[in-house]
Amino acid sequence: MKISNGITLVCLVCLIVASFGIPVLPITSTSTAAQPLAAAAPALAPRVVRVAVYDEPNTTLPAYASTGMLGGNVTAVVNVLVAAGCQVTRLTVTDILNHQLLTARFDVLVLVDNLPREVIVNAVKEFWLGGGGVLSLDSAILFLCYAGMLPPESEGSSGFGVYWNWAPSVDQHNVTVRHPVTKAFHQYELVDSESMDFGDFDWTALMGTSIAGDLVKLGTKPGLPNDVSMIALDPTLKGGRVVQLPCLGITITSDLQHLLADAVNWLCPRPKARLVFDLSHQPWYGVDAWDQLALFTPRYSDWRDDLVSRTYTFDKLYPAATGNLTATRLAPYNLLVIVAPRTNFTAAEVSVVRSWIAGGGSLLILGDNDALSTTNKYINYLLASLALRLENVNSGLTGTYTYHVEHPTTEACTGLRVVIPGYVNYSAPAYPIWGTDAANILVAAQTYGAGRVLLGADINWLDDADLAIANNRQYAINVVNWLTAATATVLLYTDEPSSANYYRTPVCQALNDLSVSYALTFSGNYFNLSLNLYAWALVIVDNPWSSITSYYGEIGQYVDAGGRLFFSGYQVDNVPSSPLWPKLGFAFAADMPNQVPVHIWSASHDIFTTPNTYGAGNFTPTTDYGDEGDLLTVHANATALAGNTTTSTAGRAIIVLRNDKHTLYNAYLIDQFAGDLDDSTYEDRFELWENEIAFMLAALVTVPTLPWWLLPLVVIIIVLVIVIVVVVVLLRRRKASAK
16 A cells, blocks of 8 residues: 555545544534534525426317317427426326326426326326426416316316407417516517417406416417416415416427426426325325225315415325335325325335334324224334324214324414324323323324324314314414424524415525425414424524514524524514624614615625525515514624615614624515515515525534544544554565565
């Protein structure tokens, strides 16, 4: 062995150290609540959109279609999307019948002037209902109506003559609004398309439907504002996004190329987490009416819709020749849902599920009373390595029960409605959550490795009939939030009042867009519970509405322990002497004037440039929450990045970053910047939230200091390695001289 230079020696040392199981980079402890965790910076590389293009050579009209001339010329569209950087796959009827159209595999389905055949209508609806985006081109407008995507009122009919009609010989379209789909064009600019008859929505008719507020008129026939040839749907109640564009797929103009590429990017879901519902073991209850493997359907469609409207994606796991619960099939998902299986699990499946949970996946599993004793036996077999079991008993007690242990899943919940449940038997480290009383438990949970498991002894509490009773709907949402945050290192508090729900607030959109896993809370006491229950790399507070001043002390303790904090609030003036403010590097100076711009003082700073280059010199509010916030005086341990004057001025700071990058405070409520001052086609508040989150997470990626006990050990190993190397070299030299 010849050591030629120091680099080789260092490499050898690293290999030897690694062989002893000692990390080359130091470790940060994660065992104590309220301690900071190491966290990877968010991925800021361009997202690769996974596109499925329905490839159908059969151009005869399906039985549900009463009009149209189908083209199905997919090649040109495929080429455009590939050139735009998309990952494109052609799917046939057979592929879709084999359940390849999953949100875990594809983000967007493109229907190129064609209509799904009758046998796959439900499979395509299932993809959309699960959160997948749909890009409809020309004649596919009919399927949007028939499937109830756009609008829901048209489900089961073509919608022709009611919600849409044919527009003859149109080759130009007037862009009516700046939007992520039309961002390549100015408002009122004419875009060129192929010259053919296109399907046009009737805007007046659509404005009378239940989704009127979710629609954006992107483009119309020139001079005819009611004839909408380009439209976008961002539904608040169920399903993924939808876009209709005038494109036959034959000769694609340069304008259409821009529209197609930007449309699939906007349609691509940015989920909080991915769920899969197991149909492969023939559950007692299914989700939709067409779930033939389930005994009773539909049962959980409302719950699925609730979750998708809160930015989750939802797939179903069908039987497969290669195996049902395999590591490959579970890998894309954060949560597996199993409901009263009527077929048993194999030993291999038990092993796979156990390993998957230990690695960070989570399991929601529901059994019932002794009438389902066989399914309960199967569940107990699957959970054999955990401290959770189902009792084969019949409680006979239908009703709403209030006994519960405070837990992140019980936020805003005081009662759970169940229907003749069984009981859960648990032992440490598992613990109870809901019960008829302390001795008779209906729901219990356990952490297993890096994952989580929640077991319930009733299959009715989240079905369509009971979801609206008591706090079942809220609990069903909370359960998924908690289970899918098993490996999350970000805690979010938000009480933003104007979004469709807390999961669709601008801060959540930013976290999802950055692919950051997080746990969400929306009440002060439960925020405090999670703050102290788990360890977090970053705590984000989006507080434009409620008062959480009583928890400033706990937040301060978290910061004192080294925790990172990103706070947007308005209540510095309510408690100007709070000990929290000097910890964050500022003091109260004055109340914020009403509806004034926030001027950027450090334009080159990352929070204004990365990943979004903000193209304006200030942020101007477009909505008013009443109390915008406060003006701050910055201490020597912090830096002001923005204020309410055009240049840096003492006592007029608004955005304050502590110099060690541990805390970032926005004294002007970010959520009020709902406009698009920089004309990026995205809301200014979304861009600022995303940039500041990305900055705070990137600031976490530092090399931590070595624990005191590890440094001497590493030094000893390095010395030993050097001695060994020297001895080997001397022996080889002696051997060479002897020859």
